[in-house]
Amino acid sequence: MTLLKIARMGHPVLRRKAEAVADPAAPEIQQLAAAMVATMADADGAGLAGPQIYQSKRIIVFHAPGERSDTDDGLATAPLTVLINPEIEILSDRMEEDWEGCLSIPGLRGKVPRHTHIRYAGMGPDGKPIEREASGFHARVVQHEVDHLDGVLYLDRMRDFDTLTFESEWVHHMKPTGKGDA
Ligand code: NI
DSSP states (O other): OOOHHHHHHGGGGGGGGOOSSSSSTTTHHHHHHHHHHHHHTTTTTTTGGGGGGGGSSSSEEEEOOOGGGGGGGSSSOOOEEEEEEEEEOOOOSSSEEEEEEEEEEEEEEEEEEEEEEEEHHHHOOTTOEEEEEEEHHHHHHHHHHHHTTTTTTTHHSOOOOOTTTTTHHHHHHHHHHHHOOO
């Protein structure tokens, strides 16, 4: 199992707009996807994007298991997914604030507003198209990861920094809900 080093805030790769993947089914992309999945699991994360492992490519991996979700309309959970060249369509203007962390910004949490209902599309590493609707934590993690492809970090999305909290304090004071960094 290959584990990749995770880029931390301050490295320019995290602020660059990532390049589209020309051939999503290429063997090297499948290998990269497998290494990203292993790296995310090892870090106990909910999502990981190409720039976070120093690859300025439009590829993300994520999962939204049931215990990470607040609602159960069937759209709030997702299996482990590799998504290449993802596109997001906003389906609701409604935004909701909830806690986020980021594997590239270790040790911090903050409340981030995100659209509650989206549709996303892209390619799987098998070259087959993926198209899904998402709500709740599922919609949140996809928006967080696609932001990484455009050089955007969750701190940029916060309305103010009142909720910005060290994870060690958050565990004591903020009723942790088990959501992983992404
Ligand atoms: Ni992140």
